[in-house]
Amino acid sequence: MFDSVIPAIKDSETEMIALRHHLHMNPELSLEEFKTADLVASLLETWGYNVTREIGKTGVVGSLKKGNSxxxxxxxxxxxxxxxxxxxxxxxSSxxxxxxxxxxxxxxTTILLAAAKYIASPDCLFDGHVHVIFQxxxxAYGGADLMVKEGLFERFPCDxxxxxxxxxxxxxxxxxFYSGNFMASADTVKITINGYGGHGAYPNRTVDPVVTGAAVVMALQSIVSRNVPPGETAVVSVGTFHSGIASNVIPDHASLELTVRAMKQEIRDLLISRIKELADFTARSYGASCVVEVYDSYPVLINTDEYTRFAQELAIKTFGADAVIDEIHPVNGSEDFAFMLQKRPGSYFLLGNGDKEAKGGCxxxxxGYDFNDEIISVGASFFARLVESHCR
Ligand SMILES: [Zn+2]
Ligand SMILES: [Zn+2]
Incomplete structure (x- = not known):
């Protein structure tokens, strides 16, 4: 891989590593990426991009056109x-x-900037429009969705x-590379159980939300085992269960928080509707009531066959067959690029950070994690080759 890096990108490597270290020293949390966005935008302007700031609060898009395609x-x-x-x-360090x-x-961010610098240089030959999207x-908060909702692909059309x-x-x-459903949907579900509190010595005069909550937790275990078709991927995990403050007091309320994952939209819909039904019916069977809220949702990430194949073949052509590993499996993690892939065809792929604990393996x-600077030029060269291959 490393010997097939584009020479001009290799020449910028020291500058780009310094940039990556600067970003690493100055981390900004989700929707607070003000200085990062400013730095990205000003570099893109320097290189001749048409820059749009503040799309999705702190998002930046750089657009560049060459030729007439x-x-x-x-x-x-x-x-x-x-x-x-x-x-x-x-x-x-931070x-x-x-x-x-x-x-x-x-x-x-550094990989895309390194690619953007080269793409804007006379060395890069392409014919069409390039949009570099910094989300x-x-x-947290699904920045990709925020950008899409502010008209990302209407304002910056992408094939x-x-x-x-x-x-x-x-x-x-x-x-x-992986073609098809690659990463899981992620939903957080909050269940609030409303009972009727009282003295622990007189449980008959209460509606106990702790016992009800425990029954809800057990009922939820039947969804994956009894409702989801065998062979499909689905996870319903209860991560929190809070109720009560004293051993002799039966509380009024209990609250549960769940993470819910699926690899297909229909399985995702099934999980959510069964959670609602089971929580509701179980709570009622104990004389309690419940409120179920579903929030912070990321959809299933679906890579289109056409562009995944295109990218994979290009990686092999550019870096050799050894550069692509074949044992990639779908993962239960989530990724908000899924929102962009709902709107436009494309592919989300992995770039190895290293398999040694001392370098890139954490x-x-x-x-104790750190990004491996050695892969900046490889990633940037591949992004540039995607542009040159598609826009011609
Ligand atoms: Zn992460
Ligand atoms: Zn990440």
Whole structure:
């Protein structure tokens, strides 16, 4: 992979690593990416892009046209950091206590900037429109959805869109592609059970939300085992169950929070409707009532066959067959690029961050994680090749 990097991108490597370190030292949480967005926008302006700021609050789009073709392509990176306190002691470690780029979005932003710089140079030959999309709030609030709702693809039409995520555990610079339903939908469901509190010694004069809640938790276990067809992927996990403050007091309320994951929209719909039914009927059978709220939803991420094949073949052509690993499986994690893929065809793929614990192998969202700078030029070269291959 590394010897097939575009020479002009290799020449910018030192500058881009310094940029990545700057972003890593100055992490900003979801929808607070003000300085990051400003830096991205001003660099794009310097390189000659038409820049639109503040789409999806802190999102930035850079647009560039060469030639007369109507072909168009969108490349997307995410910019936000996480509320995690970094435990690394690199010279470029986070300078903000309690915030760090623990998912490598500093690296994704840098990869797309490195590609954007080359794409704007006379060395890059393409014919059409390129839109580089820097989105906020991937980790929370669904920044991709915010941009889509503000007319991203009406304002910046794209034939196809691409994005990548670094992946610890995959050798540095190797690509992973998957056609079809690749990442799970994620819904958070909150169930509030309303009972009638009283003295623990007189339970007959109460409606106990703790017992009701326990019955709801057990009832929910039957959804995946009894309602979902065997072979389909589905998860219903109760992550929190809060109620009561004293051993001799039966409380009024209990609250549960669930994460719900599925690989198909119809399974997602089934899970949500069964959760509502089971919570409601179970609560009523105990004389209680309940309120079920569904929020923070990310849809299933679906890669289109056409553009996944296009990207995979291009990766093999550019970097060799060895550069693409075949054992990629769908994952139960979620990703808000799914909102963009609901609107435009395209592909979301993985780029290995390294498989050695000392370099790139530490999993994302861990306080000891770091993005591997060696893969910046590989990712940037591939983004540039996607542009040159599609827009011609
Ligand atoms: Zn993340
Ligand atoms: Zn991420």
């Amino acid at each position: 109507v072909k168009s392509i969108g490349l997307r990176a995410d910019m936000d950091a996480l509320p995690i306190h970094e435990t690394n002691s690199f010279p470029w 300078t903000v206590p309690g915030k760090m780029h623990a998912c490598g979005h500093d690296g994704h 906020p709030a991937e980790e 196809c869109i691409f994005a990548l995520h670094n992946m610890p555990g995959i050798p540095a610079g190797k690509f992973g 999993m994302v969202h861990n306080p």
